[in-house]
Amino acid sequence: MFDHIKVIAFDADDTLWVNEPYFREAELKFAELLEDYLPQHSAVQELYKTEMANLALYGYGVKGFMLCMMETILRVTENTAHPDLLHKAIRYGQEMLGKPIELLDGVEAVLQALNGRYRLVVATKGDLLDQERKLEKSGLAHHFHHIEIMSDKREKDYRKLLRHLDCRPDEFLMLGNSVKSDVLPVLAIDGHAVHVPYHITWEHEHIAQPVIHQRFRQVNVITDILNLLP
């Protein structure tokens, strides 16, 4: 089924390296800041509400997340928060930006096996500088022909990426951990997709129903992709 593939695009966060757990960790620390005001679960829910309200304005990434932590603290405490809470929220965010990169199992083996046989690209959303920095830190940059940092991963964004790569949809395979961002829009524009689940998915990326499609496969671990390719 993947006979005509020329370009393989990899999502980055939680496909190539650990990301979502760092957000979860930060959310828990954030909730602790508000423990005098709200139960932990509600604090996380309030933060998510703020993120969704600002998503169109801020886009994805740590800086927007930091701004949302600040805004949530101010709202929940009705502008009575001790400024120390805000100071800590900034620090938590800055720590996230400085995290080391932890590659996921099998990633290097897969890239090594495919490098030279396909044009490999990274197709990720998020903050431009932060994603470039992560790719550099990862030591994986030399495997990739092109890095596309996308402001979103909707059908029109993938169409733009394909034009840009001068690649037909039936020659394109996207591989990632998010059914919503890495699979459905790619299938919708006639590309191929492989889902490699990660054990944590951000609520915003969650899709309940299973995908069944002739140009789609789900694998358990990233190295399984090697068995699907000719």
Add this chain to the structure above:
Amino acid sequence: MFDHIKVIAFDADDTLWVNEPYFREAELKFAELLEDYLPQHSAVQELYKTEMANLALYGYGVKGFMLCMMETILRVTENTAHPDLLHKAIRYGQEMLGKPIELLDGVEAVLQALNGRYRLVVATKGDLLDQERKLEKSGLAHHFHHIEIMSDKREKDYRKLLRHLDCRPDEFLMLGNSVKSDVLPVLAIDGHAVHVPYHITWEHEHIAQPVIHQRFRQVNVITDILNLLP
């Protein structure tokens, strides 16, 4: 001198449209927030110090600017600021992200005259989502073959852009308002550059000495570029 040019890259902020005045306006409103603590000039200086300290971490753009306003308020007030100040700083930043696009004089005429004769691209640094949104709002997107949002504009970033465009340095002309970002690194990699000064320059972009170089010209207004091209 511009005989072999095939690709013309335009900086965006303060070259195609108004940008820096919005930052100056926000800085003044920010300084007013701190008027009980610092004279206006010192507040702006403190903010600039914070921006420089975080530039490598946050990169360019409004979200980083917002985070720096918050951090500066907390530092200057030694964590005693009324949270209302922080709330206002968030609002000022969100207002910046929602500003309409005001095209600079002559921009549309220049793009119309050059479209079809050259590959036109936008090469701008800043926040990915914000710059894409501004380009869409500007109504200029259809003139451009490619939009490159760069995390920085150093020599290595331009080298990457040229590889990406499959363009030789002597076929490349960069046009922008910043000598530091749009001119010097481009000349250093053997490209051509035209400086179109804007009446306000961010302190970080300021270069004191004049540039004299055989592949460089300065013009007074953007439409002058049409007289320099064959």
